[in-house]
Structures are given as structure tokens and as C-alpha cells.
Amino acid sequence: MGDDFLIRAAIEWAKVAARLRVASTGDDCPLRAATLRLPREVAWCHLLFAAGRPEAVMVRLRGVMREARQCADLPVTGDVFSDATAILACLRRAVQCRFSV
Amino acid sequence: MTTFVAHLDADCYYVSAERVRHPDLTDKPVGVLGNNGACVIAKSYEMKAHGVKTGTPIWDAAKLCPHGVYVKRDFYWYEVLSRKMLGIVGTFSPRVEYYSVDEFFFEAIPTSHRTDLPGTATKIRDYIREAAGLPVTIGVARTRTLAKLFSDTGKPFGAVAVLTRDHERELLAKMPVTEISGIGGKRADRLAPYGIRTCLDLADADGRLVNKLLTKTGYEIWLELNGTPVMPIRPERPPHQVLARGGSLMGNVDDPKLLWAWCVRHVERLIEELRYHNVRTTTLAIQLDWKDGTGTGGTTSMPVPTDRFDDLLDAARTSLRRAYIPGATATHMHVMATELRRAKGFQLSLFDAPDPKKEKLAATKHAINEKFGRFKVRSAATLYLPAVYRDPANDFDICDIRGKVCF
Structure with a gap:
């Protein structure tokens, strides 16, 4: 597991957020608001992870899931890499379905 | 030996950091804007070549470099x-x-x-x-x-x-x-x-x-x-003598309600710092900068070191009254804790009984904000600043980056 996976995810989500900003408007959509917030959340998670606080990483990512109202039953394995990847993949699918970006 | x-x-650090996540900005003139989007706080070499300087207002920068890309700063990143x-x-x-x-x-x-x-x-x-x-x-x-x-x-x-x-x-x-x-x-x-x-x-x-x-x-x-080293490398930051929060009021403020709202915001931010560093303060000072270039200040001492919102709010009210000039227009405010004590091991006076209920309330507020995000629970006085709290760029400032030696 590369310790930079959250930085790489933040960069990826920054691109998604930039495309989303262009593709859609309106602040009332929770998924859109959560997606725009996600790059910095994920970036911050990198620091939390590096500081040895994996539980805080999951709290923040689940917070974004709640905000996005994506309440899919994601498996909790206890491994940050797997759980974070699953959450981000779930959000990615939701954003793709809803906004086609 | x-x-x-x-x-x-780092070269043009804020711009370079933006280019890491937005590679399409490479080789373009890029300016990073401050928290209210009014001034360029960092610029690329390409933008510098057009005469844009740090501190140039956006309206001047846009004239000097109309094809530049301007992005808002993101200190998280x-x-x-x-x-x-x-x-x-x-x-x-x-x-x-x-x-x-x-x-x-x-x-x-x-x-x-x-x-x-x-x-x-x-x-x-x-x-x-x-x-x-x-x-x-x-x-x-x-x-x-x-x-x-x-x-x-x-x-x-x-x-x-x-x-x-x-x-x-x-x-x-x-x-x-x-x-x-x-x-x-x-x-x-x-x-x-x-x-x-x-x-x-x-x-x-x-x-x-x-x-x-x-x-x-x-x-x-x-x-x-002359080659004699007297300033050592400090791998750990020395303890703070003073903790402060504040800055621009994002415009001209003459309404006392707004001034108070800013004051409460800065007190809440200051409390976060006091708790992080595990210190309390016996003095709360407020510094106001006015539009005419002058400044005023007010200081209040407290009998017992504290990091509690209710105590600091009382002190802030007194300090602000001392610094306030009725009818004048303020542009900047700083709230400072100047006498810091370790959070444990200080002497209470005879009349300062500990208040477990208030301590618990403060701890709960802190725990909620830790878990669900900064300012999720905040004073109602700050409701006068909806735009400040709506913009996530205001969640985190350069002074919130901890452990730096420079300030």
C-alpha cells in the first residue's frame, strides 16, 4: 500500500470537482456539494493517516458519504486502504451516474 | 569539522501546489487569491512578468494580466x-x-x-x-x-x-x-x-x-x-509565548453587531488553539485596525487561567469595549491570549470553584467539532457572518498550520 494513495485520490477528485463545477450548477444537491468538498477532505485524510489516525480518516470519509446521502452498505474491513477505496469508488459511481462526469 | x-x-509554492493537482495550469500565468478573493497573495513567474505583485488587488491584476488564471487559496492542500x-x-x-x-x-x-x-x-x-x-x-x-x-x-x-x-x-x-x-x-x-x-x-x-x-x-x-552559526536548527517549535487569531474583516465594518460576530469567531478559533497547545490564558487582548490607518486595543485580565468560551467571551466583551470607537469603520481585528499557562497545575483562588458542568459543555462542543468538522457547533453571535461560514476556504487559514517556527 503506497502511503500516498490519499494524495493521489485528492488529485483525482480535484479533477472530478473541476469538471463537475463546469457541468452543473446549484448548491442544493448534496452529492454535488459533497463532491466539491471531497478533494480537500481526502487531502486532509492523508495528513491524518500519516499522523497515525486511520480511524479519523474513516470518520471524515463517512461524513462525506452521509453529506452526499450515499448510504450504501459498504463493508467495513478495518483496513483504511480498502475501506477508503470502497467509499471513494461508491462516490465515484454516484457522481458518474448523476452528472456524467 | x-x-x-x-x-x-519552494518556488512560487501556492501556485506550484495548485499545479500538482491541476497540471493544465503549468506554464500559464496563475495567481492565488486571498481569503476574500480581493488580492493576489502568490503568483507564478509568468504572472510576475506581467507586473502583478503580491498584494495586487484582483481588479488591477486582471488589467495587468487579463488572460491569467486566478484561483482561491486552499491551505488544506x-x-x-x-x-x-x-x-x-x-x-x-x-x-x-x-x-x-x-x-x-x-x-x-x-x-x-x-x-x-x-x-x-x-x-x-x-x-x-x-x-x-x-x-x-x-x-x-x-x-x-x-x-x-x-x-x-x-x-x-x-x-x-x-x-x-x-x-x-x-x-x-x-x-x-x-x-x-x-x-x-x-x-x-x-x-x-x-x-x-x-x-x-x-x-x-x-x-x-x-x-x-x-x-x-x-x-x-x-x-x-561571517560564518559563525548562532541560530541553531530547531526540529521542534519552541512553546508559544502568545496565541492569536484574527485578520481582515473582509471589508469595512462599522456595525457593532458584525464587529462582535467577528470577535466571537476569533475567540472560538483562539480556544481551539489553546486546547491544542494544552494551555490557558489569564489575559485577553483585542486589537482593532481602523480604516483611517489608526489602531486601538483593549486588554482584560482574568483571575484564573481559562480556555472556556463563557469566560473568554466575558473578557472579549470588555476588551472590545475598550478598543471600540463608536461610528468608526474597522478593517482588521486580532484577538490575543498573551499570558499563557499550562492547562494543569495552576492555583485556583478561594472564590474560583471549578464548574464541572461548564467544563463538560466546552468539552462536548470541542468533541462534536472534532468529529463532524470545524464550526459545526458555534456561537449564534456568528450567524451575522453567513458568507464567512458558507465558504469552505475560510475553514482553514495559514495560521492554522501548526508547528511552524516562523510564527
Whole structure:
């Protein structure tokens, strides 16, 4: 597991957020608001992870899931890499379905 | 054996950090805007070439560089990359000082017995570029002051190692004395009558004269210019003497309700810092800057060290009254805790019974905000600032990056 996976995810989500900003408007959509917030959340998670606080990483990512109202039953394995990847993949699918970006 | 100090300075750091996540900004003129989007706080070399300077208002910058790309600053991201750089430098040196978000000092050690210090500086610079995507400049010299001066000469993307006195003198002769951090206009004016205009002039001046003109700080700079290290590398930040929060009021404020709302916001931010550093304060000061360029202040002392919102709010109310000028327009406010005590082990007075209920309430507020995000629970007084709380860019400021030595 590369310790930079959250930085790489933040960069990826920054691109998604930039495309989303262009593709859609309106602040009332929770998924859109959560997606725009996600790059910095994920970036911050990198620091939390590096500081040895994996539980805080999951709290923040689940917070974004709640905000996005994506309440899919994601498996909790206890491994940050797997759980974070699953959450981000779930959000990615939701954003793709809803906004086609 | 001579030890050498390296100074690492990221080139156009905020812009470079934006380019890491938005590679399409590479080679374009890019300006990073401050928290209310009014001023350029960092710019790329391409934008600098159009005459845009740090502090230029956006309306002037847009005229000077109409095809520039302007982005709002995001200190979350800048801290993440800054820590990544710090981690990389830590693999090359056992002693690293996190001086600021984009500047580190570290003990320069050759990476192998076959690599000299210039080669090491180049290697670290290239590795940071490769691993973090950030261009940096590294200067190596006998002291911190020299390393910082010489890294400036290598910008951008340079690696400069100045290891002999002759080489030092050659470079110092070309640099005005104002290039030295800590020698600004007034100090330079004091030196000018003695013919001290370049860094070399200062290095060659009599130490006693420098001490007389620039006091101890200037004398220490003089020693460092002459290769005597007096400012050590500090891998840990020394404890804060003062904690403060504040800044621009994002416009002109003459409404007392708004002024109070800002005051409460800054008190809440200050409490976060007090709790983080595990300290309490017995004094709360408020400094206000007014539109006409004047400033006023008010200070209130408390009988017992505290980090509790209700206590600090009472003190802030009194301090603000002392600083307030009815009808005047304020532009900046700072709230400062100036007398810090460790959070445990202080003496209560006879009349200061601990209040477990209020302590519990404060702890609950802190725990909720830790878990669900900053300012999720906040004082209703701050409801007068909806735009400030709506914009996530205001969640995190440069002063929220902890552990920096510079401030």
C-alpha cells in the first residue's frame, strides 16, 4: 500500500470537482456539494493517516458519504486502504451516474 | 569539522501546489487569491512578468494580466504537500526545522561518501520534484542566514552550495543588505551613513558598531554572515509565548453587531488553539485596525487561567469595549491570549470553584467539532457572518498550520 494513495485520490477528485463545477450548477444537491468538498477532505485524510489516525480518516470519509446521502452498505474491513477505496469508488459511481462526469 | 546548513525554499509554492493537482495550469500565468478573493497573495513567474505583485488587488491584476488564471487559496492542500516535502527532507537529514509552509532548514549531510554537498542539494531538489511534483531551490552554506541568502540567488529550481569564504564574499558583494531577513528599510537606513549597503559591507563592518546600530539581533546576523552559526536548527517549535487569531474583516465594518460576530469567531478559533497547545490564558487582548490607518486595543485580565468560551467571551466583551470607537469603520481585528499557562497545575483562588458542568459543555462542543468538522457547533453571535461560514476556504487559514517556527 503506497502511503500516498490519499494524495493521489485528492488529485483525482480535484479533477472530478473541476469538471463537475463546469457541468452543473446549484448548491442544493448534496452529492454535488459533497463532491466539491471531497478533494480537500481526502487531502486532509492523508495528513491524518500519516499522523497515525486511520480511524479519523474513516470518520471524515463517512461524513462525506452521509453529506452526499450515499448510504450504501459498504463493508467495513478495518483496513483504511480498502475501506477508503470502497467509499471513494461508491462516490465515484454516484457522481458518474448523476452528472456524467 | 564544519557542519553545513541547507535552506529549502519552494518556488512560487501556492501556485506550484495548485499545479500538482491541476497540471493544465503549468506554464500559464496563475495567481492565488486571498481569503476574500480581493488580492493576489502568490503568483507564478509568468504572472510576475506581467507586473502583478503580491498584494495586487484582483481588479488591477486582471488589467495587468487579463488572460491569467486566478484561483482561491486552499491551505488544506498546501499543508498536505508541505508535510510531504517535510517527510522527504527528513529521509535525507536527521535535523529538519519546519520554518514555514514552504521553507525548511536542515543539516546538510552528503547522501553517500561519493556525493559532495552540491550533488546532495541537487539530488534532494530533484527527488522532491519527482516525488511531490514541486519545484524547490536549495541553498547550502555554513550558517542559516547565509544558506537563506544563497538559496534566493539560485531561484527558480536551483541548488547552490557555497562552501568557501571566497565564494561567500563574491556572492555577498552583489546583494543589497535589505536582502537579509530582518534588515528592512529602517535598519538599512541606520547602516547607510556608515557606507554599509551590501551584505559584504555588513559582514566586513566592526561587530561592535553593528551591535550598537542594530542591537543583539543585528549582531547575531553579523556573526552568521561571517560564518559563525548562532541560530541553531530547531526540529521542534519552541512553546508559544502568545496565541492569536484574527485578520481582515473582509471589508469595512462599522456595525457593532458584525464587529462582535467577528470577535466571537476569533475567540472560538483562539480556544481551539489553546486546547491544542494544552494551555490557558489569564489575559485577553483585542486589537482593532481602523480604516483611517489608526489602531486601538483593549486588554482584560482574568483571575484564573481559562480556555472556556463563557469566560473568554466575558473578557472579549470588555476588551472590545475598550478598543471600540463608536461610528468608526474597522478593517482588521486580532484577538490575543498573551499570558499563557499550562492547562494543569495552576492555583485556583478561594472564590474560583471549578464548574464541572461548564467544563463538560466546552468539552462536548470541542468533541462534536472534532468529529463532524470545524464550526459545526458555534456561537449564534456568528450567524451575522453567513458568507464567512458558507465558504469552505475560510475553514482553514495559514495560521492554522501548526508547528511552524516562523510564527
